[in-house]
Amino acid sequence: MKNLYTVTAVFLLGLTLNSYAADGAEIFKKNTCAICHKETKDAVGPSLKTIAEFYKNNPDQLKAFLKGEAEPIIWPDRFNMMKPQMGKLKAMSDEEIDALAQFLLKR
Numbered sequence: 001m002k003n004l005y006t007v008t009a010v011f012l013l014g015l016t017l018n019s020y021a022a023d024g025a026e027i028f029k030k031n032t033c034a035i036c037h038k039e040t041k042d043a044v045g046p047s048l049k050t051i052a053e054f055y056k057n058n059p060d061q062l063k064a065f066l067k068g069e070a071e072p073i074i075w076p077d078r079f080n081m082m083k084p085q086m087g088k089l090k091a092m093s094d095e096e097i098d099a100l101a102q103f104l105l106k107r
Contacts, residue, residue, distance in 0.1 A: 022096045027103070028100060028103055037051070048104060049107050051074065052105050052106070055101075059105055062105065063101045066086075066097050
């Protein structure tokens with residue numbers, strides 16, 4: 001019986017922690033990223049597909065870019081135009097940046 005209580009407690013704790021975990025899709029939506037970044041078509045900014053292709057082997061570089069700690073590797077000549085919007089990302093926590101990066105890389 002004690003094992004059942006332990007398993008139940010661990011399960012409920014997991015559900016609670018997951019409900020507080022950052023959601024990359026929600027962050028993308030909340031920050032209106034879709035205005036510039038479409039799913040598969042390059043627009044003002046690179047598409048989600050393009051972002052995933054460029055950063056698929058280097059998620060740490062994507063996270064560094066999202067934090068403002070690395071230069072863009074996609075369209076660096078257009079970055080000045082995107083800088084004002086990208087500034088929103090600097091206020092995000094590491095957990096939110098991780099979630100957003102995971103969302104972008106799943107394309």
